Amino acid sequence: MSAATRARRSVALVLAIAGVLAMVSLSRLRWRNPDAEAAELRLSWRIPAPSERSCRPPTEAELEGVLPHMRPSEVCTDEAIPYRLTVLLDGDTLRSGPVARAGGRIRAITVYERFVIAPGDHRITVGFAPETASAAEAVAMAMDADVAAAPGDVILVATDDTGRLGLSEGR
Numbered sequence: 001m002s003a004a005t006r007a008r009r010s011v012a013l014v015l016a017i018a019g020v021l022a023m024v025s026l027s028r029l030r031w032r033n034p035d036a037e038a039a040e041l042r043l044s045w046r047i048p049a050p051s052e053r054s055c056r057p058p059t060e061a062e063l064e065g066v067l068p069h070m071r072p073s074e075v076c077t078d079e080a081i082p083y084r085l086t087v088l089l090d091g092d093t094l095r096s097g098p099v100a101r102a103g104g105r106i107r108a109i110t111v112y113e114r115f116v117i118a119p120g121d122h123r124i125t126v127g128f129a130p131e132t133a134s135a136a137e138a139v140a141m142a143m144d145a146d147v148a149a150a151p152g153d154v155i156l157v158a159t160d161d162t163g164r165l166g167l168s169e170g171r
Contacts, residue, residue: 039149043113045159050138051078088125
């Protein structure tokens, strides 16, 4: 092995160790709000794209030119179910409106919202549900919790392992 190869391997090893040490040290940092005088409420979760499927028999025009063994017995379309997010802080509405989906097709719904809040004791109410009554089997989530927010704290509302909304507080 040449000296140049040994030098390259040594540099690569040192960089890899430095990268791992940097990652370990950064993972120990606490969530802090950049505004040291205020607290922050963050909502962050993602759910699979719920949709409503409707199927019908194909029309003659749709079957025209299709080989007999390739003809579908039914034609189905999926329509995205619209969702509404409502966030209340001590009974005051921070947000109430539809959740926009990213992309042109049916995609997962991703929620990421940030609100600057005053330090102190608060009651947080979050509702996330389909806007249409016909989507009864779609995922709906709600959370109602009391929190104590100190200056600089970040309160995170996210889904837990069971798919329910829960709180995480960082200091």
